[in-house]
Amino acid sequence: MVFELIKKRRSVFPAQYTKQPIHKSEIEKxxxxxxWAPTHKKTEPWRFKVFLQNSKEELGQFLAKKYKETETNPKAFKVKKLLSNPGRSAAVIAICMQRDPKESLPEWEEIAATSMAVQNMWLCCTEMGIGCYWSSPGLIKYMGEFIELADGEQCLGFLYMGRYEEEISVVERKPIQDKVVWFN
Incomplete structure (x- = not known):
């Protein structure tokens, strides 16, 4: 049931991934x-750049280098994490949003549609037993220096993906009643 799948969805981080690969056919699915995410005016703004094998390490090297260049006091642990997370992952997907050239709808709607596309991916990963994690470091604003982005396209983050073996705990949520106001 979809409700149980939604409740089971979790962030699974690169440190938790095993070395097992994710097949290209699984990534394509x-x-x-x-x-199939909802999209106002059918702009379908989601765009993805998939990093596999050597390109993951190149991504990590770019992010670490750019972090060291742009930070006045770069932290060694953060450099190490930027370098290692892509390599620990079976795949890294850059989540991008292509702005409608006509700007026929507000930008936030296209970001929301892209976010819903990522939620679909996350639920699909959950169903397939693949862990994933959406990271949005400030460094995404420099991605145009590393990969080609079309005019009006921007990177919103990375979906790190990998297989995992450990049990992922269920998280408690505050009651929905605390977050809803009813009007009659």
Whole structure:
């Protein structure tokens, strides 16, 4: 049931990933799930750049280098994390949003549609037993220096993906009643 799948969805971090690969056909299925997200005026703003094998390490090197260049006091643990997270992952997907050239709707709606596409991917990963984590470091604003982005396209973050073996605990949520106001 979809409700149970939604409740089971969790962030699974690169440090928790095993070395097991994710097959290209599985990544294609996950990406196809994104393509069915709601999209106002059918702009379908989601775009993805998939990093596998050597390109993951190149991504990590770029992020670590850019962090050291742009921070006045770079932290060694953060450099190490930026370098290692892509390599620990079976795949890293850059989550991008392509702005409608006509700007026929507000930018936030296209960001929301892209976010819903990522939620579809996350739920698909959960169903397939693949862990993932959406990271949005400030460094994403420099991604145009590393990969080609079309005019009006921007990177919103990275979806790190990998297989995992450990049990992921269920998180408690505050009651929905505390977050809803009813009007009659």
């Amino acid at each position: 996950i990406l196809e799930s994104a393509n």
